Amino acid sequence: MKIHEYQARDLFRKYGIPVPDGDVYHSVDEVKKSVSDDGKLRVVKAQVHVGGRGKAGGVKLAHNKAEVIEHAESILGMDIKGLTVEKVLIADAVDIEKEFYIGFVNDRNTKSVTLMASAEGGVEIEEVARVSPEKIIKMPVDATQGLMDWQARKIALQLFSDPKQVRQAAAVLVKLYNLYQDTDCSLAEINPLVLTPDKKVLAIDGKMNFDDNALFRQKEIVAMREVTEDEQKELDATEKGLSYIKLDGNIGCMVNGAGLAMATMDMIKLYGGDPANFLDIGGSSNPEKVIEAMNILLSDKNVSAVMINIFGGITRCDDVARGLVAALDVIETDIPIVIRLSGTNAKEGLEIIKETGLPTVETMSEAAKKAIELSTK
Amino acid sequence: MSILINKDTKVIVQGITGRDGGFHASKMKAYGTNVVGGISPGKGGTEVDGVPVFNTVEDAVKATGANASVIFVPAAFAGDAILEASYAGVDLVICITEGVPVKDMIRVTPVLKQNGTKMIGANCPGLITVEECLIGILPGNIFKKGNIGLISRSGTLTYEVVDMLTRAGLGQTTCVGIGGDSVSGLYFKDLLEMYENDPATEGVVLIGEIGGDAEEQAAQFIKDKMTKPVVAFIAGQSAPPGKRMGHAGAIISSGSGTAAEKIKAFAAAGVPVAKEPGEIPGLMKEKLGL
Numbered sequence: 001m002k003i004h005e006y007q008a009r010d011l012f013r014k015y016g017i018p019v020p021d022g023d024v025y026h027s028v029d030e031v032k033k034s035v036s037d038d039g040k041l042r043v044v045k046a047q048v049h050v051g052g053r054g055k056a057g058g059v060k061l062a063h064n065k066a067e068v069i070e071h072a073e074s075i076l077g078m079d080i081k082g083l084t085v086e087k088v089l090i091a092d093a094v095d096i097e098k099e100f101y102i103g104f105v106n107d108r109n110t111k112s113v114t115l116m117a118s119a120e121g122g123v124e125i126e127e128v129a130r131v132s133p134e135k136i137i138k139m140p141v142d143a144t145q146g147l148m149d150w151q152a153r154k155i156a157l158q159l160f161s162d163p164k165q166v167r168q169a170a171a172v173l174v175k176l177y178n179l180y181q182d183t184d185c186s187l188a189e190i191n192p193l194v195l196t197p198d199k200k201v202l203a204i205d206g207k208m209n210f211d212d213n214a215l216f217r218q219k220e221i222v223a224m225r226e227v228t229e230d231e232q233k234e235l236d237a238t239e240k241g242l243s244y245i246k247l248d249g250n251i252g253c254m255v256n257g258a259g260l261a262m263a264t265m266d267m268i269k270l271y272g273g274d275p276a277n278f279l280d281i282g283g284s285s286n287p288e289k290v291i292e293a294m295n296i297l298l299s300d301k302n303v304s305a306v307m308i309n310i311f312g313g314i315t316r317c318d319d320v321a322r323g324l325v326a327a328l329d330v331i332e333t334d335i336p337i338v339i340r341l342s343g344t345n346a347k348e349g350l351e352i353i354k355e356t357g358l359p360t361v362e363t364m365s366e367a368a369k370k371a372i373e374l375s376t377k
Numbered sequence: 378m379s380i381l382i383n384k385d386t387k388v389i390v391q392g393i394t395g396r397d398g399g400f401h402a403s404k405m406k407a408y409g410t411n412v413v414g415g416i417s418p419g420k421g422g423t424e425v426d427g428v429p430v431f432n433t434v435e436d437a438v439k440a441t442g443a444n445a446s447v448i449f450v451p452a453a454f455a456g457d458a459i460l461e462a463s464y465a466g467v468d469l470v471i472c473i474t475e476g477v478p479v480k481d482m483i484r485v486t487p488v489l490k491q492n493g494t495k496m497i498g499a500n501c502p503g504l505i506t507v508e509e510c511l512i513g514i515l516p517g518n519i520f521k522k523g524n525i526g527l528i529s530r531s532g533t534l535t536y537e538v539v540d541m542l543t544r545a546g547l548g549q550t551t552c553v554g555i556g557g558d559s560v561s562g563l564y565f566k567d568l569l570e571m572y573e574n575d576p577a578t579e580g581v582v583l584i585g586e587i588g589g590d591a592e593e594q595a596a597q598f599i600k601d602k603m604t605k606p607v608v609a610f611i612a613g614q615s616a617p618p619g620k621r622m623g624h625a626g627a628i629i630s631s632g633s634g635t636a637a638e639k640i641k642a643f644a645a646a647g648v649p650v651a652k653e654p655g656e657i658p659g660l661m662k663e664k665l666g667l
Binding site: 106108109111112113142143144181184186211212213214216217243245247255256257258259260261262263265266267268269270275278280311312313314342343344363364365 | 401404452453476477478479480482483484486487502514515516518519529530531532533534535536537540557559560584586587589590591594610612613614615616617620621622623624625626627652653654655
């Protein structure tokens with residue numbers, strides 16, 4: 001799960017990480033009413049869940065209130081990489097002497113939280129990692145001890161030389177780590193962390209992602225969730241025990257198991273088709289789940305054929321077949337459906353499907369080819 | 378021969394009184410697995426399908442000499458269940474539970490290391506040494522005894538491939554589902570090393586997917602250390618970046634973890650990569666000179 005910059009700033013503040021003054025606004029009227037006409041230099045920033053806001057014109061500097069309003073008017077409602085901007089953060093602009101990057105991330109290889117820091121702040125860290133990986137300092141955090149003060153100091157010393165600044169930066173590292181742990185983050189970064197001409201260390205921009213598996217114990221974080229229409233569909237599916245991701249193609253897929261669902265999408269692509277979605281219905285043969293899955297699939301207007309690919313393991317194919325038949329009884333559609341059942345009790349399952357008159361095939365590849373053929377008719 | 382488990386492995390089931398735990402304990406027993414006990418705090422002294430239930434893993438290990446534990450408890454308690462098994466001295470822990478927070482897996486990692494516990498999963502289907510021992514939720518009927526090892530990050534895709542291997546006359550030694558999470562126990566490299574040292578295994582099928590770089594590390598290991606042939610498949614070639622494809626670990630982030638990178642790494646290690654699962658048996662036969 002992702003949150004916006006303004007929400008990350010709120011969490012930073014709560015943990016004592018210094019940020020410039022600012023607030024979030026939903027409309028130009030709010031901006032007109034609340035922003036004071038004090039001549040302060042401010043920055044107006046679009047709040048969307050994608051990178052590259054600056055390049056898209058979603059971050060602008062304002063020298064006075066009139067400019068703040070002007071920028072808020074242009075940014076609110078603008079489209080950045082397919083997302084509409086519904087909120088802007090308006091914060092005090094800060095003079096910057098130097099920019100840094102600090103962050104924590106779950107690292108698969110060391111099976112630990114890893115601290116990352118770089119004196120090359122203000123640009124995308126992925127870009128730094130690609131062009132000059134030696135400029136990123138990485139340190140795995142001991143899971144039993146957490147980030148120790150001396151480690152935070154050691155890292156801060158590699159970014160700053162003045163002892164006062166080292167102390168400030170080390171404190172920010174420890175606070176960010178604590179925030180990371182307390183809220184089950186999968187990524188927390190401050191980019192840039194800046195040094196101002198009056199030698200203050202401030203967090204100018206931040207990004208936080210959270211571990212979806214841990215949301216059950218993170219009520220405060222879940223309350224911050226803001227989703228797009230497509231994401232809402234995916235969340236609704238999750239609630240029903242389905243795992244759904246919308247894609248841009250026209251062949252709807254319904255599969256049991258995530259790996260098999262991915263392999264099914266790949267197969268459609270391999271034979272020249274285009275999958276409309278990833279959909280894993282899990283291990284259940286429950287007709288209700290199949291109905292839900294079909295409804296989700298068919299609500300995508302791009303879908304012109306459906307491929308159902310089930311491999312029965314513990315789940316028996318005849319049970320799944322009965323679920324499918326029950327589901328297809330209540331769903332009215334003229335979109336062609338191809339069914340492939342294999343594994344435990346596949347023969348019995350195919351017999352049951354035969355009565356519906358729907359085309360059945362034996363292998364995954366045949367199913368993909370057939371679905372592609374039907375989708376173009 | 379086999380890797381990790383065999384007919385002498387004594388298995389306990391954590392969460393045996395739950396719906397899934399009970400169901401699969403019976404399935405495992407029916408396959409011939411030596412299920413010696415189950416754990417359910419407060420229900421010690423009772424039985425489930427003839428299997429004695431204990432209050433703690435420690436009690437179960439003392440009474441039965443169990444050396445493997447399979448975990449079916451809900452995600453919120455799985456981390457603690459792993460720690461309990463590790464401190465009780467179990468050699469191998471298999472965590473079937475899906476949706477375990479990453480923080481909990483990171484927390485158990487140093488304890489497993491300290492106690493010398495091996496772990497498979499979480500979020501995995503388990504493992505099987507054909508005709509000897511099945512631990513987890515794999516459907517036993519699709520496997521056939523033979524000389525192919527298999528490691529996979531997926532469940533049903535594994536069954537699909539095993540079924541194809543079996544139909545093609547390629548039986549299996551041990552098949553391991555390592556799970557779809559980003560931080561988990563034993564990984565490709567660890568298991569490839571075991572297969573390399575197992576006299577019964579003559580070739581290994583590796584089923585990877587997008588996300589992380591375990592496949593790249595496996596490719597490097599194969600290049601440097603393996604003498605036995607490996608055939609690979611990568612799921613998720615058509616997946617868009619930034620989206621979690623069901624498995625928590627199956628996500629392309631900031632341009633890394635793509636299928637293309639993994640396929641390139643395998644090609645550099647001389648490992649053939651199947652374009653679709655159906656090609657796997659043929660590629661393996663070719664490698665084995667069959």
